[in-house]
Amino acid sequence: MAVGRSDTLQELITILETMFGETIIGSDINLVKHLFYSLKADQREFPFDYEGDKLNSIVEEVGEDTLILYVPYLQPKGILRAKISFEILNILYQFEVVLLDFWEDHVRIKIPSELQAAAFRKNIRVAVDDLFMNYVILYRSLSGGERELGKNLSVEQRFFHLMKEIKKDNPSLKLINLMATEYILGVSKDFEIVFFGPGKEEGFLTKFIRKYNRSVYVPDCSLIMNYIGEEKDPFLDNFRDEYLHLVKTQSQAKADEFFRELQKAEIRDFMISYVVTPIRLFNDPIGYIRVYTTAMDKFSIVQQQALYIEELGEILTYALTKVYIRQDNFRNEEAVTRILDISMNGLLYEIEDARTFQYLKKHNIIKMFVPIQERELVLRGEVVRFLELPNGKFHLGVNFFDSNPDDMVYLQNYIFSKKLKILSE
Structure with a gap:
């Protein structure tokens, strides 16, 4: 047999x-x-x-x-x-x-x-239908995936206090906003933070960020090639792709005219240089930071400062997404996190939010809060399994690697009592 x-x-x-x-x-x-x-x-x-x-x-x-x-x-x-x-x-x-x-x-x-x-x-897995959990993503790197030690350590050192607040389970958006403003003021006193929304008039920058979802750096507004030239900054983009799109859909003359008028308008506003970086929720742009200098400032934004602002935009993206997953996401009943089965090694849970599912593929280290009877278990784990079901639901499998003291004992007792109940039935 x-x-x-x-x-x-x-x-x-x-x-x-x-x-x-x-x-x-x-x-x-x-x-x-x-x-x-x-x-x-x-x-x-x-x-x-x-x-x-x-x-x-x-x-x-x-x-x-x-x-x-x-x-x-x-x-x-x-x-x-x-x-x-x-x-x-x-x-x-x-x-x-x-x-x-x-x-x-x-x-x-x-x-x-x-x-x-x-x-x-070795460890019994039991199916459950009455367990729900809340969770928060834990920091590994801004881009997710494997930790890039050199890059991320330098970012954490430059934005030490901001990163310290963001790594908390419940970071304060008000405090994050105040600290981000202080970091921006270290580059220039002239800046704006814009969030998209219904009823707001959409200018060229808003449309560009929505369409291309990337940073733009113009080191000198007096040169049109800084807007549309091929020899752009190796780490930051300009508007060349939009220029080529206008050439293709309209004509080169109209494309040239559009960016000449854009340049003239910015020079009339005494603009010397600027950097624009998107703010995202998950991977979708919801606004941007624009930092600029004028003729009154008597200095230009250099490449290192532009990269500094771009990194700040990535940090704000991570912070907003973390807060959304931890708080706002769970006010929406479509995002309720239901546990399907659990063992001493890990658990399988279900969500219905596609953006969260895709985001967790990279930011896959999470801290889970699982209420069992009178105790809330605090478990840390890595999301290692992802399955997109035809009915619009998503299943994610987590392997535990850490917990609060005695929480695994409570979990073991819960699994044992659940297994006894199943056997008695």
């Missing part, structure tokens, strides 16, 4: 063997098919490891000897083998499978003819 069969599944097999004979239902391939039928019925996600890409998948169709899997972001690489693993009734199954066909986030695989590896999980 094949290894890895749970008691419940074995009882089913015994009954069916009595009815149809051992040669039909007792074979490994049919046992494996039953495992995939179970995954399909529960619409359960499981890891799909394809040439180093850690993807997630669900079973869409079980055929005679093949499966169709839905695997978002799957890109064929010419290799026709992948590894999959999943858990059923606390048994972890692992297979290496043959890939037969690819199309639009789908793959057809051959059902394995035998069980290849199965082991009991």
Whole structure:
């Protein structure tokens, strides 16, 4: 008899063997098919490891000897083998499978003819339907992903007090605004912070930031090439892409005229130089910071100062997004964070906010607040699994790496009592 069969599944097999004979239902391939039928019925996600890409998948169709899997972001690489693993009734199954066909986030695989590896999980995972949590993203880097030590340490040193406030669980936006203003004043006393909104008149800068979502630096307003020239600053953009767009959609004469008029208007306002950097919520621009100098100031903004303002814009983006996820996001019932299952190793939770889902793919270190009975558990973990479901919901799997003192003991007692309740039923 094949290894890895749970008691419940074995009882089913015994009954069916009595009815149809051992040669039909007792074979490994049919046992494996039953495992995939179970995954399909529960619409359960499981890891799909394809040439180093850690993807997630669900079973869409079980055929005679093949499966169709839905695997978002799957890109064929010419290799026709992948590894999959999943858990059923606390048994972890692992297979290496043959890939037969690819199309639009789908793959057809051959059902394995035998069980290849199965082991009991060390920590029991229990499904829950009455647990909800709040969480906050923890700082690793401004851009997310791997921590870039050199860049991020220099940013943290330059904006030490601001970063100290932002790293708190509940940073104060009022204090962040005051500190950001002080940092801007260190570059120039002339600046504006603009937020987009309904009913506001949209000028050229607003439309440009909405469209291109990037910083612009004009070191000297007296030279038109600083607006549209090819030899722009290597680290900061100018308006050349919009200039080329006007040339393509209208004519070069009209494009030249538009930027000449823009330059003249800024010179009439005694503008010498300026830098504009977007402020974003998640990755969407919601405003911008413009810092400039005039003829009254008798100095220009240099490249190092422009980069300083750009970094400040990235910090404000991170701060606003963190506060939104921690507070405002949970006032919207569509963003309620429901826990689906939990173990001593981690948990799986569900959200319905697409922007949060995409943002967490990079900013994936989180601090979770899980109320269990009279205690709120504080757990820290890394989001390692992402699955976008067809019904507009998103599932995220977290591995724990830290907790407040004694919280894991409370979690262990909760899981134990939950498991006893399930067994008694």
